[in-house]
Amino acid sequence: MKILVACEESQAVTIAFRNKGHEAYSCDLQECSGGYPEWHIQGDALQEAYSGKYDMMIAHPPCQYLTVTANRVFLGNPERWRKRLEAIQFVWQLYNAPIERIAIENPVGVISTHIRKPNQYIQPYHFGDPVSKKTGLWLKSLPPLTHTNNVYDKVDWYVPPSGKRMSRFMADSASTNNPENAKLRSKTFPGIANAMANQWG
Numbered sequence: 541m542k543i544l545v546a547c548e549e550s551q552a553v554t555i556a557f558r559n560k561g562h563e564a565y566s567c568d569l570q571e572c573s574g575g576y577p578e579w580h581i582q583g584d585a586l587q588e589a590y591s592g593k594y595d596m597m598i599a600h601p602p603c604q605y606l607t608v609t610a611n612r613v614f615l616g617n618p619e620r621w622r623k624r625l626e627a628i629q630f631v632w633q634l635y636n637a638p639i640e641r642i643a644i645e646n647p648v649g650v651i652s653t654h655i656r657k658p659n660q661y662i663q664p665y666h667f668g669d670p671v672s673k674k675t676g677l678w679l680k681s682l683p684p685l686t687h688t689n690n691v692y693d694k695v696d697w698y699v700p701p702s703g704k705r706m707s708r709f710m711a712d713s714a715s716t717n718n719p720e721n722a723k724l725r726s727k728t729f730p731g732i733a734n735a736m737a738n739q740w741g
Contacts, residue, residue: 541562541563541595541596542562542563542564542565542593542594542595542596543557543562543563543564543565543594543595543596543597543598544564544565544567544585544588544589544593544594544596544597544598544599544639545557545564545565545566545567545597545598545599545600546567546568546585546588546597546598546599546600546601546634547567547568547585547599547600547601547602548566548567548568548598548600548728549566549568549570549571549572549573549574549580550566550572550573550574550728551566551572551573551574551575551576551579551580552574552727552728552729552730552733553566553598553600553728553733553736553737554566554574554576554579555574555576555579555733556730556733556734556736556737557736557737557741558576558579559737560737560738560741561741562737562741565579565580565581565588566579566580566581567580567581567582567583567585567588568580568582568585569582569583569584570582585599585634586630586633586634586637589633589634589637589639590637590638592638594639595639595640595641596639596640596641596642596643596682596740597634597637597639597641597642597643598642598643598645598736598740599634599642599643599644599645600645600646600728601627601630601631601634601644601646602627603646603647603649604623604627605620605623605624605627606624606627606628606631606646606647606649606650606651607646607647607648607649608648608649608650624650628650628651628654628655631644631646631651631655632655635655635678635680640680640681641680641681641682641740642678642679642680642681642682643677643678643679643680643682643736643740644677644678644679645675645676645677645728646675646676646678647673647674647675647676648661648674648676649676651676651678652676655678656678658676658677658678658679659677659678659679659684660676660677660679660684660685661674661675661676661677662674662675662677662685662687662732663675663692664729664731664732665690665691665692665694665695666687666688666689666690666731667685667687667688667729667731667732667734667735668688668689668691668730668731669691669729669730669731669732670691670694670695670696670707671695671707671709671729672695672697672706672707673707673709673729675732682740683739683740685732685735685736685739686735686739688731688734688735689731695707696708696709
């Protein structure tokens with residue numbers, strides 16, 4: 541299959557599908573950091589999604605204005621409201637691209653409110669990576685992912701002063717005003733990338 545991995549600079553999902561013999565391409569406004577620039581399209585993900593060239597798209601739209609984690613900073617901030625609306629419109633355009641098989645991946649957020657609820661929520665620890673990061677999958681002509689290796693009991697939990705338990709990885713990579721941490725947190729964990737390639741490929 542020819543696969544577009546939209547909004548991916550890390551190439552984690554792209555590489556997983558390439559390893560299974562598929563013609564996968566990452567696409568992002570940024571340069572890729574995965575080491576395979578020949579598999580990367582640096583440009584507009586929507587332009588690629590509407591090109592008619594792909595059999596499948598897995599999209600990771602930026603979650604900065606979509607996640608519920610940042611809701612507190614929207615109060616009295618019309619500029620952030622506008623950016624959230626633009627982010628929702630971007631997801632809507634991706635979801636309605638002329639591609640038969642589509643998966644949209646994003647943390648818990650407002651996609652559920654403004655478009656529809658996800659087909660499933662997954663965690664990295666369902667697929668062998670001992671980290672908690674609840675993520676939704678909005679699927680079109682693709683089945684939900686089957687868990688492959690639950691390592692919940694190996695997650696390194698941390699409880700900050702707020703009392704909200706999180707995995708140590710997420711606590712140590714807080715993304716507020718830190719672009720590098722934001723990029724780190726946005727990468728797809730290897731277990732999930734491999735499950736996508738094995739089960740959807």
